[in-house]
Amino acid sequence: MVNSLRAAILIISDTASVTSESDKAGPLLAKVFSEDGNKAWDVEELCIVPDDVSKIQDVIQSWCDEAQYVNLIVTSGGTGFAQKDHTPEAIGPLIDRHAPGLVPVAGVRKNTLIVTLPGSPKGATENLQAILKLLPHACLQAAGGDSRSLHLGGVKKLEEEAGLSAKHPEALSHRHDHSHSHSHRHGSHDIPRAHTKPADRPSSNDPQAGPTRRYRESPYPMLPVAQAIDLILKHTPLPRPIQAIVDISLVGSVLAEDVAAREAVPAFRASIVDGYAIIVTKPKDSKGVFPVSSVSHAAPGQVESLQAGRVARITTGAPLPPGATSVVMVEDTLLRSMTDDGREENEIEILTNDVVPNENVREVGSDVRAGEVILETGEKITAVGGELGLLASVGRAEVTVFKKPVVGILSTGDEIIPHSRPGPLRHGEVRDSNRPTVMSAVKSWGYEVVDLGIASDTPGALETTLRSALRTVDVIITTGGVSMGELDLLKPTVERSLGGTIHFGRVAMKPGKPSTFATIPFKNNAGNDDVRLVFSLPGNPASAVVTLHLFVLPSLQAASGDKERGLPKVVVVLDEKVMCDEKRAEYQRGTVTAGTDGLLHAVTTGGQRSSRIGSLKAANALLCLPAGGGVVRAGEKIEALLMGQIGSGVI
Numbered sequence: 001m002v003n004s005l006r007a008a009i010l011i012i013s014d015t016a017s018v019t020s021e022s023d024k025a026g027p028l029l030a031k032v033f034s035e036d037g038n039k040a041w042d043v044e045e046l047c048i049v050p051d052d053v054s055k056i057q058d059v060i061q062s063w064c065d066e067a068q069y070v071n072l073i074v075t076s077g078g079t080g081f082a083q084k085d086h087t088p089e090a091i092g093p094l095i096d097r098h099a100p101g102l103v104p105v106a107g108v109r110k111n112t113l114i115v116t117l118p119g120s121p122k123g124a125t126e127n128l129q130a131i132l133k134l135l136p137h138a139c140l141q142a143a144g145g146d147s148r149s150l151h152l153g154g155v156k157k158l159e160e161e162a163g164l165s166a167k168h169p170e171a172l173s174h175r176h177d178h179s180h181s182h183s184h185r186h187g188s189h190d191i192p193r194a195h196t197k198p199a200d201r202p203s204s205n206d207p208q209a210g211p212t213r214r215y216r217e218s219p220y221p222m223l224p225v226a227q228a229i230d231l232i233l234k235h236t237p238l239p240r241p242i243q244a245i246v247d248i249s250l251v252g253s254v255l256a257e258d259v260a261a262r263e264a265v266p267a268f269r270a271s272i273v274d275g276y277a278i279i280v281t282k283p284k285d286s287k288g289v290f291p292v293s294s295v296s297h298a299a300p301g302q303v304e305s306l307q308a309g310r311v312a313r314i315t316t317g318a319p320l321p322p323g324a325t326s327v328v329m330v331e332d333t334l335l336r337s338m339t340d341d342g343r344e345e346n347e348i349e350i351l352t353n354d355v356v357p358n359e360n361v362r363e364v365g366s367d368v369r370a371g372e373v374i375l376e377t378g379e380k381i382t383a384v385g386g387e388l389g390l391l392a393s394v395g396r397a398e399v400t401v402f403k404k405p406v407v408g409i410l411s412t413g414d415e416i417i418p419h420s421r422p423g424p425l426r427h428g429e430v431r432d433s434n435r436p437t438v439m440s441a442v443k444s445w446g447y448e449v450v451d452l453g454i455a456s457d458t459p460g461a462l463e464t465t466l467r468s469a470l471r472t473v474d475v476i477i478t479t480g481g482v483s484m485g486e487l488d489l490l491k492p493t494v495e496r497s498l499g500g501t502i503h504f505g506r507v508a509m510k511p512g513k514p515s516t517f518a519t520i521p522f523k524n525n526a527g528n529d530d531v532r533l534v535f536s537l538p539g540n541p542a543s544a545v546v547t548l549h550l551f552v553l554p555s556l557q558a559a560s561g562d563k564e565r566g567l568p569k570v571v572v573v574l575d576e577k578v579m580c581d582e583k584r585a586e587y588q589r590g591t592v593t594a595g596t597d598g599l600l601h602a603v604t605t606g607g608q609r610s611s612r613i614g615s616l617k618a619a620n621a622l623l624c625l626p627a628g629g630g631v632v633r634a635g636e637k638i639e640a641l642l643m644g645q646i647g648s649g650v651i
Contacts, residue, residue: 005139006070007033008045008063010056012077012087013119017050024121025076032128040136044070051078056090064094064112071139073112074128077119079104080523087116088467098460104497107460108142218514220505225550225585228517229566231503232555235519237531239402239561246391246399250381252446253401254561259375261394264365268319271296273360276311276333276348277324286328286355289336292345296321313345320361327360328352368394378563402561407442408473410452410465411435412480412490413539418454434479434544437616438537441548442477447556452476462489463497470498470522470532474559477552480539490536494518500534508627510586511543515551545616546587549643567622567641572602574623574636582629589619592640593647602640620644 009029016023026046033041045063049055056078063070078087088105091114092098095107105116113135117124223231241256271277277296280286293310296303296318306312306321314320314327328350336347368374374390381387381401391399411432419431432454439449450473455465469476478490494500500520507515516536524530535552537544554566572592580586589605605619622641625632632638 005041005072005136007041007043007072007074008047008070009043010059010073010075011046011048012051012056012075013048014050014084016048020048023048025119025124028121028125029074029076029117029128032125032132036129036132038133038136041072051084051086053086053090056087057094060091060094060109060114064109064114069110069112071112071143072135073114075114075116076121076124079116079118084525088464091116092460092464095460098458105463111143113139113142218506220502220516222506222508222513223504225507225509228504228507228515228551229554232517232551233558233565235503235517235531236533236555236558239559241400242403243398244401246388246396248388250388250391250399250401251383252560253381253404254563255375255377255379255381255399256402256561257400258373258377259391259394259396259399261368261370261372261374263395264370265368265393266362266364266366269364270362271314271316271318271320271327271360272362273327273329274316275314275327275329275331275360276350277306277314277320278311278326278328278350278355279306279308279324280326280355280357280359281308283356284353286326286350287353289347289349291347294321311348311350325357325361326355328355329360378561380562402559404447404560405474405556406448406450406472407475407477407556408450408452408469409435409439409442410469410476410478411454412457412462412478413454414457416454416480433541434537434539437541437545438477438479438548441545442552442556445553445556447560457489462493466493466498466534470520473532475533475535475552475556477548478534478536479544491516491518494520494534494536507547508584509547509550510581510584511540512538512547512550512587513584514538515543515547517551542589542616546589546622549622549641550587567643570600570640570642571637572600572621572623572640574632574634574638575601575603576634578604578623578625578632580625580630580632581627583627585627586625587622587641588625589616590621590623590640591618591647592621592642600640600646602638620646 009026011023011026013023016026026048030043030046033043047059049059056075060073063073075087075091078085078090091105094109095105095114096109098105098107105114107114115128115131115135117127239254239256244250244253276290276292278286278290290309290311292313293307294304294312296312296314303319303321304312306323308323311328312321312324320327332350332352332355334349334351335345336349338344339346368390374394375387379387411434413430415428415430416432417425417429419433419436421431425431435451435454439451443449450469452465452469452473455462455478466476480490491502491505495502495518498520500518502516502518505516506513509515515538516534518534518536520532520534522530522532533555535547535555537547537551549567556562557564557566570592573595578588590602591605592600592602595601602621602623604623605617620643622643624639624641
């Protein structure tokens with residue numbers, strides 16, 4: 001065994017970069033090299049830098065790119081998901097060959113192996129102890145050692161050199177468990193890792209194993225649609241109340257408080273017609289000729305008191321003069337005389353004697369009483385405007401609502417190109433129709449959308465994109481990369497690199513069988529436990545849209561405090577014969593119209609192949625067809641899920 005491998009330790013900490021005495025991890029890691037390293041290591045560098053991308057990269061490049069490069073770089077800190085944690089983003093782009101799944105980020109730059117560890121001194125030392133005896137062999141290979149010579153003697157010799165006895169496999173197993181249980185820790189808290197043991201759940205493909213070792217059949221059980229939705233709702237976080245300004249941005253939000261009126265509406269006695277305010281003290285006392293003493297318009301200001309035997313001209317919504325009891329409609333009057341300048345009314349005649357007290361008067365609080373609950377928790381602010389208008393009418397400038405999740409949309413695949421790229425397609429290229437389609441649907445539901453772009457089919461690229469997204473969005477929707485191909489990396493990246501849990505990876509439906517739902521544990525910037533949801537939808541356009549509506553919408557509604565769950569369901573009359581799938585429930589794209597017979601009628605939009613985006617054109621519904629084979633004949637009734645407005649048709 002070579003005993004002169006050069007190691008370097010990089011501590012990434014804003015605090016320790018200012019006060020080096022506060023660094024506890026560096027000395028402990030150096031001690032691990034000394035005591036547990038089998039005399040194979042010389043720790044030649046120990047450097048502390050703040051959590052700054054450029055400063056981290058400067059040190060890494062200086063250690064890797066010089067003629068006297070180090071064999072191993074171990075970093076500690078900055079691997080969490082807080083906004084200040086930048087280690088994965090700093091080191092990921094520098095790595096030439098990634099080793100996903102070992103630690104948050106690991107791989108080889110030129111001839112140097114780089115391993116990132118948590119910032120917690122305990123987590124960092126335990127991780128290093130778990131893998132240290134295996135690293136000399138990896139470093140020698142990274143430095144260009146001859147593989148044939150290194151592997152002489154087989155696995156047994158390598159185990160002996162690493163201090164791993166084949167007679168005690170439990171020792172290796174123990175190390176492996178430590179590696180996974182501590183490799184995603186940062187500071188004093190646990191961050192993203194799976195919460196189930198591999199033996200207790202299906203596991204995704206290992207991208208490093210190559211196509212010959214990938215699953216030939218999916219390890220994920222096929223769930224019914226209803227069970228998949230139940231799992232999604234079970235793992236959707238509870239809605240979180242926030243304060244929001246009362247303006248048009250409130251549309252689509254759900255109230256998180258009962259809203260009581262702080263003032264009455266109207267706040268004064270107001271006229272409901274244009275006419276004349278009058279004092280009526282007894283029946284049959286309104287007819288006659290009266291001088292016009294004042295004018296009351298619907299504008300703020302003082303209003304003169306009305307004297308008996310006089311009237312005041314008044315407009316709709318204007319306050320009644322003090323003393324007035326009623327309002328006579330202008331239609332029940334005649335002009336009798338004008339002022340000398342001819343510009344104003346002097347006298348008017350009231351033609352009816354039937355005006356009674358309080359006639360045509362809107363009393364104080366007759367619309368809304370002060371203290372009355374005008375909107376309740378769980379009510380939604382709709383685009384119709386009634387709820388927003390009611391809040392504005394009682395002077396509410398802010399209100400407590402449930403925060404709507406921010407949704408990130410990501411397309412995956414080396415073959416995917418931006419839809420707007422000019423020029424013809426190269427062989428194998430596909431324009432990205434999924435991202436704009438999904439973004440428009442989610443935005444139409446009233447949620448903020450973040451465009452995450454296109455991620456390539458490489459583990460490091462996908463992991464970096466997802467790690468960045470975890471800091472900016474609450475829900476990630478991806479399309480593609482969830483089937484059985486060797487480059488379908490979404491599941492292994494979520495499980496192996498991000499410590500997430502895949503709750504289901506197949507659904508008994510058509511289209512959309514490989515739909516996947518996962519959660520990733522997360523520490524927010526306040527240090528509290530949180531979770532991010534990942535919906536990985538199939539890459540075929542029709543499959544993506546169908547599963548978006550079936551699976552993502554109910555979760556977004558639940559997270560926003562909305563009482564609704566999914567698309568509205570209606571019963572329709574099918575106007576054509578449709579075949580049913582033998583094994584899977586099917587959701588065919590269709591058009592629903594209102595017939596003159598008072599019923600809703602439906603037809604499909606034509607060919608229903610999952611890749612056919614044209615099946616979505618003019619579709620306003622998903623027609624729900626049961627499994628079991630057979631035929632649904634024209635004239636029979638089925639259920640449909642409405643995606644859009646119902647048009648009218650001549651039936």
